[in-house]
Amino acid sequence: MTFFSFTLLxxxxxxxxxxxxxxxxxxxxxxxxxxxYGACPECDLLINLAQPIIGDKVHCPRxxxxxxxxxxKSIEHTFSLSIAGLILFFPANLLPMxxxxxxxxxxxxVLFSGVMALFNKNMWPVAIIVFxxxxxxxxxxxxxxxxxxxxxxxxxxNRYLTCWMRWMQHLDEWVMLEVxxxxxxxxxxxxxxxxxxxxxxxxxxFIALLIITGMLTSKLDNELFWRRIGQLNKExxx
Amino acid sequence: xxxxxxxxxxCGNLVKIVDKFSQCPRCDSHLHSRSPYSLQRTAAFLISGxxxxxxxxxxxxxxxxxFGVGEPHTIMGGIIELIDSNMLxxxxxxxxxxxxxxxxxxxxxxxxxxxxxxxxxxxxxxxxVMYRIIAxxxxxxxxxxxxxxxxxxxxxxxxxxxxxAGPAAIAFAAVVILxxxxxxxxxxxxxxxxxxxx
Numbered sequence: 325m326t327f328f329s330f331t332l333l334x335x336x337x338x339x340x341x342x343x344x345x346x347x348x349x350x351x352x353x354x355x356x357x358x359x360x361y362g363a364c365p366e367c368d369l370l371i372n373l374a375q376p377i378i379g380d381k382v383h384c385p386r387x388x389x390x391x392x393x394x395x396x397k398s399i400e401h402t403f404s405l406s407i408a409g410l411i412l413f414f415p416a417n418l419l420p421m422x423x424x425x426x427x428x429x430x431x432x433x434v435l436f437s438g439v440m441a442l443f444n445k446n447m448w449p450v451a452i453i454v455f456x457x458x459x460x461x462x463x464x465x466x467x468x469x470x471x472x473x474x475x476x477x478x479x480x481x482n483r484y485l486t487c488w489m490r491w492m493q494h495l496d497e498w499v500m501l502e503v504x505x506x507x508x509x510x511x512x513x514x515x516x517x518x519x520x521x522x523x524x525x526x527x528x529x530f531i532a533l534l535i536i537t538g539m540l541t542s543k544l545d546n547e548l549f550w551r552r553i554g555q556l557n558k559e560x561x562x
Numbered sequence: 563x564x565x566x567x568x569x570x571x572x573c574g575n576l577v578k579i580v581d582k583f584s585q586c587p588r589c590d591s592h593l594h595s596r597s598p599y600s601l602q603r604t605a606a607f608l609i610s611g612x613x614x615x616x617x618x619x620x621x622x623x624x625x626x627x628x629f630g631v632g633e634p635h636t637i638m639g640g641i642i643e644l645i646d647s648n649m650l651x652x653x654x655x656x657x658x659x660x661x662x663x664x665x666x667x668x669x670x671x672x673x674x675x676x677x678x679x680x681x682x683x684x685x686x687x688x689x690x691v692m693y694r695i696i697a698x699x700x701x702x703x704x705x706x707x708x709x710x711x712x713x714x715x716x717x718x719x720x721x722x723x724x725x726x727a728g729p730a731a732i733a734f735a736a737v738v739i740l741x742x743x744x745x746x747x748x749x750x751x752x753x754x755x756x757x758x759x760x
Contacts, residue, residue, distance in 0.1 A: 366750045
């Protein structure tokens with residue numbers, strides 16, 4: 325039910341394009357001199373980039389690096405997905421994920437209780453890493469993408485935009501929800517032999533959050549975002 | 563770089579080199595033609611990673627305590643037990659994520675560093691692809707750490723059964739984090755700089 329309602333919300337936001345202006349502005353070509361040139365980040369080959377068609381993949385001819393993969397309505401999708409992700413974040417963290425029952429005794433856990441359990445057993449370095457990778461970084465990543473895409477969607481300029489964007493790019497690698505999901509699966513299989521495993525609503529919310537963040541990272545077009553941020557800042561300074 | 567342009571490493575903007583310490587006009591970050599001290603930083607993270615890989619495999623990673631009788635497991639021991647209890651796919655998954663991937667990363671990054679340092683004439687495209695795989699696969703090694711966090715939390719039934727994390731967990735987490743930093747600091751463009759016949 326939860327997941328269904330959030331997909332509904334996502335499609336609602338997708339279909340109600342509040343400002344038609346912003347779509348037109350997405351295809352504005354940068355007016356800088358070197359705009360059509362780019363360098364491959366992995367082999368530094370200087371490339372004359374044509375404006376790629378939406379949905380196309382552009383690879384570096386020398387090393388094969390994926391240079392650009394522009395997506396349809398990247399800003400709108402990112403905005404709506406990050407709202408859905410932010411809402412889903414709370415049930416995924418607060419509702420119990422799963423529990424086990426052995427000989428009448430039962431326990432259940434949420435994301436944070438795993439961190440606390442490690443913390444209480446003098447494993448605080450591991451606890452901190454798990455906390456960062458599975459709770460704090462996903463939250464910050466969703467918040468930052470919400471802020472950035474919100475500003476771009478409503479054409480607002482902010483002097484912290486570049487700073488946020490940089491942080492979001494660096495954080496991207498440290499959001500490990502999908503690894504955590506695999507961890508849950510393996511832990512379940514291990515526990516099945518010992519005890520009866522029960523799943524809670526938190527797990528379903530977590531899976532939905534995982535799908536949303538996956539879609540978010542695939543929809544996010546860094547190149548377009550930077551270009552728009554550059555434009556906004558230039559307009560703001562003039 | 564030869565043509566007098568620098569690619570901003572944060573926003574990908576191509577900027578003409580004006581003076582030595584210039585900033586990107588779009589995102590204000592400092593411009594470097596190559597990641598600064600790439601080799602030194604990668605080597606530092608990599609060596610600490612290699613050293614910590616030994617305690618991560620020697621010491622027990624968790625202790626399964628049933629009815630007061632505890633048996634400590636190393637990473638390998640846990641996999642062998644999974645195979646014994648007929649869970650081969652899961653055992654393979656854990657084997658790949660927590661033994662093969664860190665090993666592959668450590669060896670691969672050392673080879674990349676050596677090839678840049680000694681200016682080996684190599685197939686740069688192939689090695690760049692290898693770097694890309696190393697950088698992508700790194701985060702999946704965190705699997706074992708997450709499994710421990712879930713198990714320690716759930717299996718906490720007082721006297722009946724209890725799982726306690728061992729000292730190898732810290733070492734293993736450190737290996738994963740350090741190799742991720744090492745991969746992030748390595749600049750694959752250095753591979754291409756050394757090639758004479760492109």
